[in-house]
Amino acid sequence: MSVAISIEKLGKRYPNGFEALREFDLEVGDGEFMVLVGPSGCGKTTALRMVAGLEEISSGTLRIEGRVVNDVSAKERDIAMVFQNYALYPHMTVAENIGFPLMLRGTGKAEIKERVAEAAEVLGLVESLGRRPGQLSGGQRQRVAMGRALVREPRVFLMDEPLSNLDAKLRVQMRAEVRRIQQRLGAATLYVTHDQTEAMTMGDRVAVMRGGNLLQCDRPDTLYQNPSELFVASFIGSPAMNLYEATLSEGATMLKLGSQRVALGPEVLAARPALAGYGDQAVVVGIRPEDLSLVAGGAGGAQPDLYAEVSLVESLGADLLVHFALDARRVHVDEGADEGDAALAESGEFVVAGEGVARIEPRARVAAGDRVGFSLVPARLHFFDRETERAITA
Amino acid sequence: MSTLSRTPRLLGRPTRGRIGRWVFNTALVLAGVIMLSPVAWVFINSIEPEKDQFVLPPVWLPHTLTLFSYKQLFQQIPFLLQLGNSLIISAAVVIGSTIVSVLAAYAFARMEFPGKNVLFVILLSGLMLPTQIAAVPEFVEVKYLGLLNTRLSLIIPALIQVFGIFLLRQHFKTIPRELEDAARIDGAGELQILRRVIVPLSWPALSATAIITTQYIWNDFFWPNLYITDPHKMVAALGLVTLQNSFLGGPVAGVFAGLSVLAIPVVVLFVLLQRQLMEGFGYAGVSR
Numbered sequence: 001m002s003v004a005i006s007i008e009k010l011g012k013r014y015p016n017g018f019e020a021l022r023e024f025d026l027e028v029g030d031g032e033f034m035v036l037v038g039p040s041g042c043g044k045t046t047a048l049r050m051v052a053g054l055e056e057i058s059s060g061t062l063r064i065e066g067r068v069v070n071d072v073s074a075k076e077r078d079i080a081m082v083f084q085n086y087a088l089y090p091h092m093t094v095a096e097n098i099g100f101p102l103m104l105r106g107t108g109k110a111e112i113k114e115r116v117a118e119a120a121e122v123l124g125l126v127e128s129l130g131r132r133p134g135q136l137s138g139g140q141r142q143r144v145a146m147g148r149a150l151v152r153e154p155r156v157f158l159m160d161e162p163l164s165n166l167d168a169k170l171r172v173q174m175r176a177e178v179r180r181i182q183q184r185l186g187a188a189t190l191y192v193t194h195d196q197t198e199a200m201t202m203g204d205r206v207a208v209m210r211g212g213n214l215l216q217c218d219r220p221d222t223l224y225q226n227p228s229e230l231f232v233a234s235f236i237g238s239p240a241m242n243l244y245e246a247t248l249s250e251g252a253t254m255l256k257l258g259s260q261r262v263a264l265g266p267e268v269l270a271a272r273p274a275l276a277g278y279g280d281q282a283v284v285v286g287i288r289p290e291d292l293s294l295v296a297g298g299a300g301g302a303q304p305d306l307y308a309e310v311s312l313v314e315s316l317g318a319d320l321l322v323h324f325a326l327d328a329r330r331v332h333v334d335e336g337a338d339e340g341d342a343a344l345a346e347s348g349e350f351v352v353a354g355e356g357v358a359r360i361e362p363r364a365r366v367a368a369g370d371r372v373g374f375s376l377v378p379a380r381l382h383f384f385d386r387e388t389e390r391a392i393t394a
Numbered sequence: 395m396s397t398l399s400r401t402p403r404l405l406g407r408p409t410r411g412r413i414g415r416w417v418f419n420t421a422l423v424l425a426g427v428i429m430l431s432p433v434a435w436v437f438i439n440s441i442e443p444e445k446d447q448f449v450l451p452p453v454w455l456p457h458t459l460t461l462f463s464y465k466q467l468f469q470q471i472p473f474l475l476q477l478g479n480s481l482i483i484s485a486a487v488v489i490g491s492t493i494v495s496v497l498a499a500y501a502f503a504r505m506e507f508p509g510k511n512v513l514f515v516i517l518l519s520g521l522m523l524p525t526q527i528a529a530v531p532e533f534v535e536v537k538y539l540g541l542l543n544t545r546l547s548l549i550i551p552a553l554i555q556v557f558g559i560f561l562l563r564q565h566f567k568t569i570p571r572e573l574e575d576a577a578r579i580d581g582a583g584e585l586q587i588l589r590r591v592i593v594p595l596s597w598p599a600l601s602a603t604a605i606i607t608t609q610y611i612w613n614d615f616f617w618p619n620l621y622i623t624d625p626h627k628m629v630a631a632l633g634l635v636t637l638q639n640s641f642l643g644g645p646v647a648g649v650f651a652g653l654s655v656l657a658i659p660v661v662v663l664f665v666l667l668q669r670q671l672m673e674g675f676g677y678a679g680v681s682r
Contacts, residue, residue, distance in 0.1 A: 054575050074578045087576035091594045100590075101580035148580070 003066070004030045004156055004188030005051060010060035012046050012212075020046040022212045024060070028156075031186045033179065035203035037193055038235070043212040044192045045160055051190060052158050053077050065155055080149035080187075081158040085165065086141045088133040088148075095120075095129040098147040105152075119147040122181065139170050146178070150185055157182065157189040163198065175202055196236050200224070208232045230389040233286050233382055234333040239321060241382065242292075242356040243331040246285040248278045255285060255381075258328030262305050264378045274392050275383060283392065284331050286382030289321070292358035292374040294366060304373025308356065312368055322358045322366055324374075330355060433657070440464070440650035447647060467637070467648035467655075472626055476633040477655070483548050483629060484611045488604050491555040495603060498554075499562035500588055504574070514563075520556045525616070533620055547621040548629070552611060558603035565599035566592060601670035609660050630656050 005028040012021040036044040049055035053074030207217040227233035247256040308324035383392040541547040618632040634652040
């Protein structure tokens with residue numbers, strides 16, 4: 001797979017001194033669907049607009065198909081873009097909107113008509129070609145915006161939260177449709193969203209950003225199973241990973257979680273030798289909601305690893321979400337654009353009440369107020385350094 | 395209890411509202427009559443025999459109708475030619491100044507360049523100061539350009555219409571920036587963005603500026619009076635004044651006829667484009 005977009009140490013500093021993007025590195029392969037995800041203000045839209053040529057590059061190098069395009073105008077970069085509010089031209093019909101980029105490139109009338117008809121066919125817009133954007137539904141407008149982008153058969157496709165203005169049901173439907181169209185075109189795609197579900201379901205790879213920095217770029221399942229940063233762990237997954245302050249003891253084979261002790265066993269240390277260096281030190285431990293399962297306890301059966309008090313039970317049909325309270329200190333990860341990395345404990349981001357969520361099988365009998373026991377698989381726990389917020393691995 | 399005390403108020407309110415509306419409407423009608431009667435007086439005078447003109451109280455219903463005034467008008471001055479001059483000059487200024495205004499307004503609304511705000515304030519001050527202040531320096535300019543007594547002297551300086559630039563800039567600022575970004579990505583340059591996106595979305599504001607400019611240039615007497623002495627190059631508004639002066643300021647039947655003719659194009663234009671005009675002013679103030 002050759003590289004379609006290569007971003008090297010890209011930086012954006014505004015005249016007022018605000019740094020929106022810092023030393024941003026990313027490579028998007030030919031035909032790859034790359035998602036930039038992060039909370040608002042993390043720099044993802046700035047990065048996208050810089051690739052588009054709508055925002056000047058303060059530092060670093062941007063290459064499209066191997067050519068340095070830092071100083072090439074948007075017009076000459078051969079990219080197509082779908083905007084959050086669609087940015088359809090209100091005075092033009094659907095056909096004129098879709099054909100506009102071709103018209104500007106001096107394509108012949110007959111060919112424009114043919115290619116617009118083709119795009120309309122793909123997008124189910126044939127009936128609407130003569131209408132104006134004001135007469136269309138949100139979903140249709142979204143399709144027109146897609147049509148205007150794909151009619152050019154661009155090398156690079158940029159999308160800035162294109163689904164965020166649609167209602168929930170349509171959004172799910174369009175997710176699949178956008179993927180289908182992108183695969184058909186085979187164009188390298190850079191897709192910006194703040195919605196982690198969208199990122200996980202659509203991206204070949206997902207780049208998680210915060211505060212103008214790229215934290216981790218990986219395949220969705222890798223991001224989910226092996227987050228390399230505390231923020232990635234908390235941002236990816238819904239409901240979010242339960243994160244607690246805990247202490248390792250007994251040569252990192254025992255975990256103190258509030259007043260409770262969880263035996264880790266030797267295999268955890270074997271998989272993460274670096275944990276040995278954290279003996280008797282506070283770390284952040286992460287437990288995915290689905291890694292907790294309810295245990296009846298009592299003689300004969302499996303013994304619970306963790307006891308908790310149920311505060312709320314939500315049924316999703318296929319699963320139950322059990323909200324519970326532990327006496328361990330819950331770690332809240334700041335989404336903000338400001339840098340608060342090493343200052344977790346001081347800034348009061350530790351919340352004393354240890355609320356958590358477990359995703360369990362739907363037929364379990366559990367109600368608010370119950371004291372329940374959970375079992376967990378120690379090997380699936382996540383450990384993070386409190387100071388650096390990085391995952392503790394090998 | 396509460397029902398009893400409320401009933402009279404319920405009955406009373408519409409009555410009071412109706413009286414208020416009557417008073418208000420009557421006042422409006424009166425104001426309309428006061429404003430329109432001079433115009434009606436001019437028109438009625440233009441079709442009355444000379445002896446009925448200038449009579450006080452005015453003769454509102456003429457006994458005999460005559461086109462004598464119109465005949466006098468066209469005989470004594472080259473009025474048809476002057477109407478033609480007015481038409482050519484107005485058209486040239488409207489087209490030229492609209493192009494200038496669109497370009498300038500786009501720059502002020504969307505482009506970044508050093509001194510932009512200072513320049514805009516200077517431009518706006520042109521709107522606040524009476525135009526007569528510029529009379530002497532502009533006269534000198536026109537003279538040294540060798541344009542005195544030419545129609546160009548009425549066209550070139552009028553190409554910059556500050557109000558038009560201001561109105562269009564306000565309107566352009568309401569057009570979402572995303573549309574320009576989209577056009578840029580689609581492959582449009584600045585002029586194409588202007589032509590294909592900004593201008594088509596600005597017809598109401600453009601019509602408003604065009605009408606205001608037309609009316610101003612068509613009715614203008616001040617600048618033509620300064621620059622033009624040749625009756626064949628005069629505009630109609632100036633021609634009418636020379637007609638009056640040729641009779642040493644005495645009453646002249648032709649003036650009424652001339653004023654009536656002069657008013658027609660502006661009224662017609664206004665009636666035709668009334669809706670756009672209102673929308674245009676609406677656009678200028680309300681961000682959408």
